[in-house]
Amino acid sequence: MILSQSAEITFVDRDAPFRVLVVDDEEIVADSLARILNEKGFAAKAAYSGEEALESASILKPDALISDVIMPGISGVELALRISRQFPSCRIVLFSALTVVANLLKASGAENCGFTLLAKPIHPDEVLACLAA
Numbered sequence: 001m002i003l004s005q006s007a008e009i010t011f012v013d014r015d016a017p018f019r020v021l022v023v024d025d026e027e028i029v030a031d032s033l034a035r036i037l038n039e040k041g042f043a044a045k046a047a048y049s050g051e052e053a054l055e056s057a058s059i060l061k062p063d064a065l066i067s068d069v070i071m072p073g074i075s076g077v078e079l080a081l082r083i084s085r086q087f088p089s090c091r092i093v094l095f096s097a098l099t100v101v102a103n104l105l106k107a108s109g110a111e112n113c114g115f116t117l118l119a120k121p122i123h124p125d126e127v128l129a130c131l132a133a
Contacts, residue, residue, distance in 0.1 A: 017043035018131065019060050023053040023067040023079065033066065036124050042131070050074025057083055062090055064131055068120075069096035080115055093130045095122045 020042045024030040030046035037044035045060055047053040050073050053065075065083045069076035080092045097120035116130050 017041060019062045020044040020064045020066060021047060021053055021057055021060055021062040023047045025049060025068065025071040033127065050079040053079055054082060062087060064091040066093045066127060069094050093118060093127065095120055
């Protein structure tokens with residue numbers, strides 16, 4: 001998947017960058033999205049598993065989590081629940097190519113947590129709009 005870099009955003013304070021943790025077991029997706037966000041003025045870090053993301057979150061203290069849902073080990077839903085408990089003000093954006101994700105959210109008790117859900121392939125404009133909201 002190639003992510004477009006056409007999105008524009010101007011609200012980021014360069015002295016206090018908005019910290020974003022991007023998680024996907026497909027490294028190219030996580031790296032591409034983190035790179036685009038960094039170019040837009042965010043302080044974005046890529047992680048390639050839920051376990052790695054939890055370790056990174058304790059250091060980064062993210063303002064937002066953007067995560068794939070279906071990953072080996074800790075799923076994106078479980079990761080989002082843990083991150084939202086640890087960092088209650090953290091915005092959560094989940095993405096997946098599978099339509100069963102709504103069922104996963106319901107089964108995990110996360111359906112009413114206010115998480116944003118995007119369909120893969122995600123476009124940077126969609127992500128930036130979620131972060132700006």
